[in-house]
Amino acid sequence: MISKAKKAARSAAVALAAAGAFSMLMPAGNAYAIDHVECRGGEDFLKIWSHMNGQQSVDCYANRGRTSFGGWWVDRISTGNNDLIYYDANGDSVRINRWTDITFPNHPPKVKDIEIL
Template structure:
């Protein structure tokens, strides 16, 4: 094998090894996506009580990320160990810090998306 061929083979092997190392050590995209999860007592997840068109819902979320909330009216938020930003139908973004339990009995916000920081 001549020098040029050896150099090309060596460069290809090094590039393949580097690509393999990156692929096996970097987290996948889904590892950091917000998850809609079952609510369980005693857990410190983000928990949101909401209603729309006569239907009530209680939803829990975990992990950093952003997700659509479908313009539901929010009655209560318990952030658990999560910092939260929600966007209401007016386009305002509101931050709610971790360990906060807040209710909106008279004028609930209509939330378009939520983001766990």
């Protein structure tokens, strides 16, 4: 008869081996946790003013990651304490450093994705 201690040790060893095998076989990916957050005064969020089809929008984002921006035309970006890359409809990517406030009065970019670094 197998003692309870041996049975528990064997179960723990099997679980540890399974976890190790799983982590070795699964590809390591980036965890994207970018969040669309409520814009609040005094916060250092990424803040983007944009428009599309007669609608205006002001959106704020926090945390590192990449998300779709839906092809909206961007009028202004305030990066706060975030380094940003935006990906436009032409396939270009543009990096904007933290603590930058930039406007696009004449030729606003049509942005497909944004990424906080």
